[in-house]
Amino acid sequence: MREADPSSPNGLSRREAIKLAGATITASLITSPKHIQAQESKTDPAKRRKRVIVAGGGIGGLCCAFELMERGHDVTVLEAAGRPGGHVRTIHDPLPDGLYADVGAEHFTKPGYDQFWKYIEKFKLEALPYPRRVNMYRKIDGKWRSEEQLQDRTVLKTFGFNDPEIDFIVKHGWTELPRLYFDPVIEKFKDEYQPFGIGLDDLDKTLAGDWLAKLGASDAAIRFNGVRRGDGSTAAKNSDVSALFRIWQAAIVRKRHLPIFKREVFRLKGGNQTLPDTFAAKLGDRVRLACPISKIERGDTGVTVHFTEFGEKKKLDAEYLVSCIPLMILRKIPVEPDWPAAKKFVIDNVQFSSQSRVVIQSRTKFWKGDAPSINLETGDSNMYLVYETADEVKTNRGVLMGSGTPDVTSDGALASFRKFYPGKADTIEQCIVQNWSKDPWAFGCERLPFPFGQLSKFWPHIHEPVGRIHFAGAYADNLPWGMDAATRSANRAAEMVDAA
Numbered sequence: 001m002r003e004a005d006p007s008s009p010n011g012l013s014r015r016e017a018i019k020l021a022g023a024t025i026t027a028s029l030i031t032s033p034k035h036i037q038a039q040e041s042k043t044d045p046a047k048r049r050k051r052v053i054v055a056g057g058g059i060g061g062l063c064c065a066f067e068l069m070e071r072g073h074d075v076t077v078l079e080a081a082g083r084p085g086g087h088v089r090t091i092h093d094p095l096p097d098g099l100y101a102d103v104g105a106e107h108f109t110k111p112g113y114d115q116f117w118k119y120i121e122k123f124k125l126e127a128l129p130y131p132r133r134v135n136m137y138r139k140i141d142g143k144w145r146s147e148e149q150l151q152d153r154t155v156l157k158t159f160g161f162n163d164p165e166i167d168f169i170v171k172h173g174w175t176e177l178p179r180l181y182f183d184p185v186i187e188k189f190k191d192e193y194q195p196f197g198i199g200l201d202d203l204d205k206t207l208a209g210d211w212l213a214k215l216g217a218s219d220a221a222i223r224f225n226g227v228r229r230g231d232g233s234t235a236a237k238n239s240d241v242s243a244l245f246r247i248w249q250a251a252i253v254r255k256r257h258l259p260i261f262k263r264e265v266f267r268l269k270g271g272n273q274t275l276p277d278t279f280a281a282k283l284g285d286r287v288r289l290a291c292p293i294s295k296i297e298r299g300d301t302g303v304t305v306h307f308t309e310f311g312e313k314k315k316l317d318a319e320y321l322v323s324c325i326p327l328m329i330l331r332k333i334p335v336e337p338d339w340p341a342a343k344k345f346v347i348d349n350v351q352f353s354s355q356s357r358v359v360i361q362s363r364t365k366f367w368k369g370d371a372p373s374i375n376l377e378t379g380d381s382n383m384y385l386v387y388e389t390a391d392e393v394k395t396n397r398g399v400l401m402g403s404g405t406p407d408v409t410s411d412g413a414l415a416s417f418r419k420f421y422p423g424k425a426d427t428i429e430q431c432i433v434q435n436w437s438k439d440p441w442a443f444g445c446e447r448l449p450f451p452f453g454q455l456s457k458f459w460p461h462i463h464e465p466v467g468r469i470h471f472a473g474a475y476a477d478n479l480p481w482g483m484d485a486a487t488r489s490a491n492r493a494a495e496m497v498d499a500a
């Protein structure tokens with residue numbers, strides 16, 4: 001990788017690229033450290049070493065850079081923040097006794113997260129079962145309900161489910177109900193990356209709520225599916241989703257043998273940031289922190305990336321760029337020439353959710369023997385989901401986590417907790433809020449469903465490369481399950497650049 005000549009034009013000429021590639025290979029044969037020579041010897045010697053910039057050092061960018069390094073390529077990660085990891089963030093310092101909390105991505109599943117587990121094994125990290133979703137206690141229409149109650153025919157009847165739905169819930173559980181309607185159709189999907197051309201295209205013009213109603217779903221089933229009917233009778237947040245989008249997502253989940261609701265989940269001992277930190281340690285000097293990218297020039301044979309480092313404006317040339325920057329930020333970065341129209345539409349229009357992570361530290365695990373379960377779905381948007389973390393740390397203290405609205409304050413979250421907590425007394429010492437919407441480089445959270453009737457405007461353009469620029473990150477895969485999608489798309493982008 002070389003710093004660009006400030007006077008150089010956009011991108012690289014073919015002659016320049018070949019000349020530089022030759023120079024890079026020669027230089028690496030003479031000077032590359034032992035670990036790089038060992039990696040190079042593992043790769044196909046006939047393959048040319050490519051110079052690649054990875055934009056963004058979240059888990060997606062770091063994973064992609066690691067894979068490219070393993071294949072012997074010359075990779076540089078430009079990360080805007082002063083730490084690697086992006087939305088995968090573990091806090092230690094504000095908590096006593098060796099306690100810690102994942103204030104970003106908190107869990108992963110098995111089955112599922114295949115690429116993520118690959119690295120757990122490779123780097124010998126320790127995954128702990130995370131029982132945050134077992135024995136949940138949910139507040140629905142103002143009443144706390146246990147899992148047993150939500151499988152009880154009499155209770156289910158009061159919500160308005162019909163008989164086949166009640167039979168299904170009793171057999172498979174409250175959270176699996178969508179399968180009753182989706183399972184019969186999902187066999188049509190042969191390729192999980194191809195939702196079109198299997199006779200369902202028209203369903204992108206049908207609201208998921210209307211499609212469910214046509215199949216005989218009750219209003220209760222539509223409501224708890226979180227989708228909307230055309231007459232607005234079952235409105236829910238982010239509920240304008242097409243039937244095709246919903247069926248496609250359900251098909252991916254089933255094809256990967258995942259449950260609709262991720263009940264059996266895991267976390268990394270010491271915090272999930274251990275994985276991005278491990279990638280960053282392996283990448284060493286290839287990761288340049290506090291280097292926000294401000295402009296991208298793309299040419300036929302290469303890219304030039306403009307960024308700031310130590311207060312100085314700099315440029316870097318490479319043959320390929322893998323952009324792992326969230327789209328909400330990428331859309332603000334000037335690109336010359338501009339993105340092709342289809343890609344630009346996606347970059348400008350994909351929507352993301354936003355939330356805060358609430359961390360409550362208590363002197364004792366006061367909920368033990370008090371509340372029936374501390375795995376709560378509270379119905380209060382200031383502190384929506386509650387569960388314990390870091391329970392393996394040897395201390396009397398406890399840490400509870402929760403999800404809050406983007407603008408929740410620690411006082412607001414605590415006041416909410418004290419209002420809905422079904423137990424008697426607490427021993428809370430402090431409440432910390434990680435407000436992602438205020439993070440300049442990592443605001444936004446999960447990609448929202450593509451807008452109703454517009455699937456073909458977003459898919460497959462969202463993950464397709466534009467010339468020498470590839471795309472990876474949690475948003476750039478078919479099922480936007482955070483670290484799973486980030487590591488899947490990172491591997492795909494690394495393979496494409498390697499094979500190019």
Ligand SMILES: Cc1cc2nc3c(=O)[nH]c(=O)nc-3n(C[C@H](O)[C@H](O)[C@H](O)COP(=O)(O)OP(=O)(O)OC[C@H]3O[C@@H](n4cnc5c(N)ncnc54)[C@H](O)[C@@H]3O)c2cc1C
Binds near residue numbers: 086436474484
């Ligand atoms: C509260 C919360 C809970 C979550 N829970 C889960 C969960 O349980 N399981 C799960 O799998 N996922 C979860 N997620 C989602 C998951 O954290 C993310 O999807 C994933 O970490 C995204 O990784 P990424 O590499 O694609 O993007 P990011 O993590 O956003 O990384 C992008 C990187 O690009 C950098 N960047 C931005 N702009 C620039 C620029 N101009 N120049 C250079 N660099 C730039 C950013 O600083 C950042 O480091 C959760 C997220 C949040 C916020």
